[in-house]
Amino acid sequence: MNAIMTQCKFELLRIFRNPYFVFWTLFMPIVFYFIFTNIVNTGVPDQNEWEAYYLMSMTTFSVMGSAIMNFGIRMVQEQTGGWSTFLKLTPFPAWAYFTSKMFGQLTMHLLSIIIVFLAGFLINGVSLSFSEWLFSGLWILMASIPFLALGSLIGTMKKVETASGVSNIIYLALAVLGGMWMPIHTFPAFLQHVAEWLPSYHFASGAWEIISGNSPDWKSYLVLVGYMFVFMVIATYVRGKQES
Amino acid sequence: MGNVVQLEHVTKKFGKQLAVKDVSLTIEKGSTVAILGPNGAGKTTTISMMLGLLEPTEGVVKVFDKSPKETIVRDRIGAMLQEVSIIDMLKVREVIEMFRSYYTSPLQVEELISITGLKEDVLGKWANKLSGGQKRRVGFALALTGNPDLVFFDEPTAGLDITARRNFWEKVETLKSQGKTIIFTTHYLQEADDFSERIILFNNGEVIADGKTEEIKRNLATRSVSFLTDDKEVMALVQTFHTVIRCFEKDGRFYIVTSDTDAVLAQIFQQGIHAKDVAIEQGRLEEVFEHLTSNDQEVM
Structure with missing residues (x-):
């Protein structure tokens, strides 16, 4: 138990000290948020609603980035550098190591949510009810788990360069096509259909629903859980194959 | 029992490639054993099986009379492997602290410093940004963190200069005097001759000679x-x-x-x-x- 606590502490430290993390998952979304709610004239009818809506988009964008990029690339680094092998020699079990990493990530996600929410409040004075803040935050935290599964799938790649290239592309594609940058109703009909099958759309959509006073659509639960299973199964399969 | 490591008819194949052929041997408690052989002889594969990192294709590997994969066994072994890059974003001191938390009775940081000759100022450095010699020392310290009864060194001195090599072996002498079992691989015959009581000579995946260093010298030379x-x-x-x-x-x-x-x-x-x-x-x-x-x- 003591070992797991220590491990969690160091995992957190490592994430915090990573400059890419700070840049991609905090700085970028907040800058985007500022630009699209203050500088670019989006011509939306209800500016207040847009500011809250776009805050949810950028928070999910931030958390998704950390889950896909940080988690997966770190795993590849530890694998290729021989560190994972080295750890196998210690009495610290692999599951405990993985759990600590998950814990570190989820704590990071929680912090990212708080920081980006706070930025929305400070930049635009976004005001939501306490339960809207709470439940949208909780939704984003929980619904980030399928993206950690995607991260662990990227973590099975053999080279750091491939992993970082692929995860960048997936991350940006998911963000744009899922309507995190621009609402999907501005998309052509064909792309709207695509979006409805993407985990990123449902990730953000759940949060959008919560701040509009609804609860997330059952379809969002279904799609996200479905993707999580698929990612986990493939990642486990690939890992099993690599080890044999 | 006095046997720390036991291999029974161990064979390892990678696809069709035979890396280790029907090797049987036992290593006794408190002995210092050198595994010698050229590249590709099967030294590292054999050590990896002793460490439970590789599963033998055939045969049985036991460490402390158990599977090397068991947690109780892991708690009693330490190893220095070739080419391990330590994770980023942590200081050396932190990595050692992290490792100490893994074991039931780890050594104190001060003890590790005195045994391995790790310098105080290295402790404050980023663990993934060390010079070759420093990296090796940290690897040495990590191998000993759990105060192991059995220590593996895979090519511990490859690429080190003569002074650093002598330093390393002096430290190993101390471990020997504490009654630890030491298994190391090396390219340098002289090291095997000077520091081991027993030499196991590998070639093409087979043990071609195994015995007391003196005997091997007599028989081979x-x-x-x-x-x-x-x-x-x-x-x-x-x-x-x-x-x-x-x-x-x-x-x-x-x-x-x-x-x-x-x-x-x-x-x-x-x-x-x-x-x-x-x-x-x-x-x-x-x-x-x-x-x-x-x-x-x-x-x-």
């Missing part, structure tokens, strides 16, 4: 009889002689390595071999080692 001859059939004939360990041809000279030069000479004359310029040489261990493990035109 045996004398050889050499001569010049025009007779092409000699090789096959000489193979059948008593006391012949092996024969090879080098620079036109024909060499017979034997434990008894007198017996070989007697047989040469008995068989009426046309041998000219006969000489008896005292084989050096280095030379024997080279021949045993190289793939030149040697006939065995």
